[in-house]
Each structure stands twice: as C-alpha cells, then as structure tokens.
Amino acid sequence: MITQTLALLVDAYRELNAKRLFWIVLLLSALFVGAMASIGINDKGITILQWSFENEFMNTKTLTKAAFYKSVVFIPIGFNIWLSWAATILALISTASIIPDFISSGSIELALSRPIGRLRLFLTKYATGLLFVTLQVAVFSLGAFLVIGIRGESWEPRIFMSIPLIVAFFSYLFAFCALVGLITRSTIASLLVTILLWVAIFLVHTAEASVLLGLKERQQVRIEQLEKSVQVDLPKRIAEQEAKAVKPAEPASAPSDSSPEAGKAREEFERAGRLADRAQERADRMKQQLVERTKKLEEAREALPKLEGWHKLFFAVKTLLPKTSETLKLLEREVTSISDLQGLSNNRQQSVDLEEGDRELNIDDRDIALRVENAMRERSVWWVLGTSLVFEGVILGIASWIFVRRDF
C-alpha cells in the first residue's frame, strides 16, 4: 500500500519536474523573494539596495522593520497577490491536465489493472495534484521566513502556516477541477469552469464582505449616531438654546429718559433681545433638525432589516461555497495584528462615498473599516476551513463515486 502511494508521489514529482511551467513559477518566486530582500526601511524612508528614498509615512518611526516586511511586503504582495492569484492560476493551468490525462484511453487501463482500489487510486492521484502548490509555497515561505528574519530582524515561524492554508485554498479549486476533468475528460473545460467557479466565489465574497457587510455596519453606525443625536444631543442643545432665548425684562426707565444710564440699559436690553432671538432661531432650526433626524432614524431603522436580510442570504450562499478569500486571510489574521491593518482598512474604505448626512453625523470610515475587519475576524477558523472542506469533501465524494463506477 505504501509502495503504491510512494510510487504515485514520485511519479507526480517527475511529472512536475518535466513541466517548464513548474520551474518558471519557482524561478519567479525566487526572483520575488530576492527583490523583496533588496527592499529595506530606515528612519528616513525606504531603501532599495544602496539607494534611499525619503518617505514620511513609511519609515522605522512609523513602522517596525518586521511589520514592514510582514504587513507591507510579503503578506499583501507576496502571499495575497503572487501566491494566491498569479501562482494559483499558473498552478491550475499546470495541474488541470492531471485527471484528464490520467483517465485517457491507454493510460487509465494501466492504472486500473493494478491491485489497488479505485477509490484509493483516485484520491491518491488527487492528492499528488496538490504537490505543485505545496512545493511552490514551501519554497516561497522559506524565502519569506529568511528575509523577514534577516532583514526584518524578527524570526516568524508562523509564516509557514501559509503552506497548509494556501494548499487548502488551492485544494478547494483543484477538487472542482478534478470533478470537471473527470466528467468532461477535457483539460480546457476543467480549467475554464474552475476559473468561472473561482470568479463566482470571489463575487459572492465581495458582495457579502465588502459591500453588504460594510453597508450593514455603516447603517448600524448611522442608527447609533442618529439615536444619540435625537435622544441626547439635540434635545440637550435645544434646551440650552431655549434657555438662552428667554428675553430679559424691559428697563424700568421711561423711553424718553435720555440719561446715559438709561441709554446703556436700553442698549443692553436690545442686545440681550437680539441674542435671545438668535438663540430662539437656533432652537427652532434644531427642532427642525430633530424632526428631520427622527425621520432619518426611522428610515434607517426600516432599511436595516432589508440590508440584514440580503446580507444573511449572501452569507448563507457563501457558507455553502469554499471560502477562498477568508482562508487566505487566516494567514494575515495569524501573523499580523489588527493595529497593523489600520492603514489597509483606510485604503479599503476610501473608495466608499460618504452621504452628506453622514458627514454631519461624524461617521468615521476608519471605524466602519475596523468594525468590518473585526466582524470578519470574529468568524471562526472552523467556519472558514470547516465549511470549505465540507464543500471539497462533497465535490471529491461525487468525483470518487463517478470514478469508482465508470467504465473506462
């Protein structure tokens, strides 16, 4: 049993070894790590090899070296863009042919005629398909570990969490790719349909996490702010203005009295009257604002359940699908703290237009971004990985059932 599994594993390595794409991706990873190692940070700004570029926002006074390499270089660019997107697409291109080639006429007969059960044969072949990504991520993580350790002066073994996480992320897609490859026997079809699924998952994730969750949090902040304004701030300010709006008693001296004292008293009386009038005007405006905000509060309260309903619907759909983005975010959650992400949160939310009324309410976009970030981080690892692995299990179950029962 071990002999057969090892043979399949060695064969998978030989297959990879014979593919140019495997070595090209590995070379690009090495170049990326080398390029990142050449970038540094000092008290004035960024350095690239011997050149220095002053930067008031990014220097060792605002960011530690370790945080620079982790939060600015490797996780957002290295893992979240290079490994999670570019290298994954290249990995899919490279591995999409594994199952169609395996079940092609003349090849499958050689495998099925051996003393190995079909289920074990299929699952082992599927597992060896993950070797491409495993080796790529392992090499990249080792490079990142060394650069963060040597250049960032922080030895971060948790960076190796990227190996199981990115392999898990890839395995969701590869399971689907294997199923489509098994059904259609076509490499192109399995690749295209898998990329379509990936895009669909991304759209559902964007709708749920970036749009609906953001809108829901914003609406909740608005309601809180409006409630505070309607129930506390405005009544208090109205009461203050109304207290100021009480006119003083008219001076006792006759209007014909032209003495300086009488004149001064009348001026004082008139000034106090004007102040009272202005206070009354302000109080009236505030009352008007109170009415408007009370109406806005009611509207916001009415709108919230609708938003929550849509969010729940998308969340339910997402629960059934593999969580590709969240799986990758687990590494960020593991390696970086929430404070490290403050800047990222700002950037993310800058694209959202503020409503005019929200400016008056002093709704801070950074607060909303942090609330969204916190809500995302509150989602358990088991929800993220567990439901994704259930999806993968179901897909693999269907594929295995087809493989076991099919006549080749």
Next chain:
Amino acid sequence: MTPNSGDAAAIDLTDVRKTYGKKVHALRGISMNVRRGEVFGLLGPNGAGKSTLVKILMTVIRPTRAHGTVLGGPVGDKRALARVGYLPEHHRFPEYLTGRQVIEFYGAMANVKRRDRKRRAAELLELVGMKDWADTRVKGYSKGMRQRIGIAQAVVNDPELVVLDEPTDGVDPVGRKDIRAILVRLKEQGRTVFLNSHLLSELEMVCDRVAILVQGRVHSQGTIDELTRDQQKYVIEIESSPAAEGVVTATDLGLGPLARQGDLIIAGTHDARAIQPLIDRLRSAGITIRSVRPTRPSLEDLFMQAVTDPNTGKALNPGADTSKEAGR
C-alpha cells in the same frame, strides 16, 4: 514466477455479459476456459467484444453479469491482479519517464518491492532488447520500442497470467518476430499468456488454443487442430495423365467424392490410412505421384467462416448487437 497451488484454470468464465444502457449488448454470455501454462488467443472482428472482455478481466470495465474466476479469485477481485500482467491496446506511458522508470513505476503499482523492481527492470530490459535505451525518455521511443517496454512492464511483477492486447500492433516484421520469441519465453517460464490480436497468422504460430468471438458470443474455442479436424484434407499432387480422370471418378475407394484442381487431387479425410487405396489406384494406373500432404484450413479460413452468415454467405454485422432479443 511464483507457481500457484492447485491446478485450476487461469481464466474460467461462465456467462459474462456486458450491456451498455439497455440496448447495446457488447457481450452476450461469454463462457471460456484458459488453462494454466498455455498461450491462448482471442480473435474476432472489430466490435466483437474482445477488448470489452479483456477490460472486464482487468477490472477496467464492470460487467453487467459475470460468473467465473481469474487465477482462482472471482472476476473483478483486485487481489488477484497482483499476479496478473497487462499490456493494453493503444497504451500511453507517461512521456516524461524513461523506459526503466516505466517498468519500475508499474512494478511499484503492482506492489513489487523496490529491490526486486530494480533487479527485474534490468533483467526485463535485457529480455526485450531495450537495454541500450533504458534511460531514454519514452517520448523518444518508436512504436516498436514502446511495445517492448509495454511487455516488460506487463511481466515486472512476475505474473502467472499475462494479458496482452494487440502486442504487435504497429510493430515491424523484425519486431513482431522478437515479440513472438518473447511470448515463447514467457510460455517456457510457465506463465499463461492471454493474447488478443488481429494478426491471425501470428496467433496461429504461437497459440495453443484460441477462441473466436463474434457479436459478443464465443463462436468456437479449442486447439487449432480441434477446430479444423472436420475440415482436414489430403492433397495429392500428380504428373498430368489422362488416366487420372478415371481414378478421381471412381466410387469404390471409400473416400467419398474426390476433387480435382489441375494436377491436385483432394480427398476430404484426415485419416492417412483412408487414402492408401487411392494411392495404390494411382500407382497401378501408372500415374506418377509427386507429393502427398495433409492440409487443414488456416486460422484465417476458420475466422472467415465464423464471421460469415451461413445462410446468406455475407459477412455478419461485426459490431455489438442492439436488438432487444440480443441480450437473451
């Protein structure tokens, strides 16, 4: 090779059926017996069900119904496959492997230990004449070289039964001769060889017994001698003589009607004693006999008889039968 205890047949099949969907009856009740240590040939026209039958034996296709055994285990039992070697038709080995790696990989898949695999691979490369090409990738092999490596991987697990599907397909005459020699070696080593081939002359040369499949059924099976016994003849070649006509038309020789084709007189018997009176008569008539030889139909003749409708004289539809009654 590890000899198997007991003397049961290598393959013993009863009523093997395969129906695709509800209409296409690829196999309609195959019963077949392959004895241990023999070279058994399976022949039939395209679509007769040969490959389907082989694939059922190799667990590549699941039968609709199958009773019988392969090396003592039930048909479909994976454990028995550890003692079986297989070369499929139109096989495709991974092109990134060398010939040696192909043999070792499929050896490992058959659970052969690493040390044994290495040793067997070296021996087999020598046996199939691929020693000098052992470490060249399959990608650069000719069709004949791939067939040789294919045969080597089929026996890397020291099998008791070797199933070869069109092993000489695309191989030149020299290569075919070499492969025939390998088959003889396999037989000499005590292995059972189950051969599926279109090349009837080759089957005739190496097979102890054959079965002819037509439309998903076994038309006939046995040794070539058994299958042709009723059709064996004696051919007597004579020098032209006017007296010959009188001998041929004689009715008192106890041979039944004789046929004449030019200088040949054909007697429809396989019994040497039965033609002695005819020889005596020819001599007494002063006719010179050049040769007397027994003949029998070739495998090709048998095959053509099997695939020809006796009523119409036309070739039978070679493919799987799709009629409702066909599966019965």
